[in-house]
């Protein structure tokens with residue numbers, strides 16, 4: 001397939017690109033915001049199946065200019081993805097996540113792209129009650145500005161399927177973890193802080209529950225959905241074992257051999273959802289997919305990766321990973337903000 005990936009320099013997008021490149025031609029269209037890191041793609045940068053186009057998904061001319069003829073699929077990852085940043089300011093989230101998605105849908109329709117895979121999140125369902133599991137029948141009750149923007153973008157995808165009959169699918173995934181995740185998110189932040197014996201911030205009581213899925217498992221599912229999913233359907237992926245943040249962090253410290261005194265309670269996130277949990281039986285039943293990496297196994301491997309890639313973390317934290325971009329395009333945005 002000829003696949004046009006948006007946001008392929010980010011955490012999940014880069015794993016998808018690394019998995020897809022051996023078998024598919026991949027064009028990675030990415031604005032290279034603070035979250036876009038070309039270091040993540042070093043292993044495929046010179047592969048004949050891979051190319052990069054730097055641009056903004058809100059710029060329809062740039063998207064149309066980079067889109068190849070006879071494109072088989074758009075896989076749309078590009079988004080502002082961090083909840084805390086959306087609480088500080090929602091503007092960029094509405095622009096990129098909502099307007100950008102609509103631009104991508106319009107270009108896909110006008111250029112007759114065969115398939116559109118929209119990457120969404122379990123956060124569209126909002127706070128799940130103690131025994132609730134998100135599936136296609138769940139009401140959409142986003143809590144944060146980030147989640148609200150992702151919910152709005154889902155609506156535009158469904159509207160394009162309904163109104164124009166385009167071939168589009170949606171995936172909702174729970175919290176991904178694994179290598180190359182920007183150290184603003186809980187696990188990479190906690191691992192890299194703990195490796196340097198620095199405190200780990202625990203929001204509120206640490207009893208918020210998240211359903212962790214290894215990014216490799218998630219991207220295997222995305223390829224299956226892309227290749228074999230049905231248009232108009234929303235597929236769910238989760239890790240299968242929702243866990244409280246405090247238990248995740250205690251397990252992490254045990255693996256690292258570091259003391260629990262590193263855990264430091266800080267002020268809770270505003271409007272912090274207590275529980276996410278995903279019912280992924282639809283994806284198992286229809287596509288035969290299920291997560292293969294247990295949380296403890298995946299966490300150990302992730303810890304090893306961060307331990308062996310301190311230079312990647314250092315370049316993230318110092319902002320050096322953006323040098324290539326700044327040299328080409330000028331210093332436009334702030335480099336990595338204080339982490």
Ligand code: NAD
Nearest residue numbers: 007009010011012031032033035036056057078079081176
């Ligand atoms: P990320 O923040 O690591 O990467 C986002 C990428 O999008 C970056 O490469 C960035 O440069 C690019 N981008 C941002 N704005 C852009 C724009 N206007 N034009 C072009 N490119 C732009 O994100 P991630 O964690 O890899 O998440 C990828 C997708 O998966 C997002 O849509 C997110 O909502 C969704 N998702 C993430 C998770 C998770 O746990 N990380 C879980 C479920 C769903």
Ligand code: DAU
Nearest residue numbers: 081082083121122123174175184185186201202203208245
């Ligand atoms: O559920 C899927 C979502 O997972 C994705 O849609 C988002 O793009 C992704 O960022 C992630 O959102 P979360 O808010 O769940 O992830 P984050 O890593 O920011 O936080 C995970 C949990 O840990 C959450 O309950 C907040 C808490 N937390 C986070 C940080 C950064 C802390 O306790 N301390 C921290 O320093």
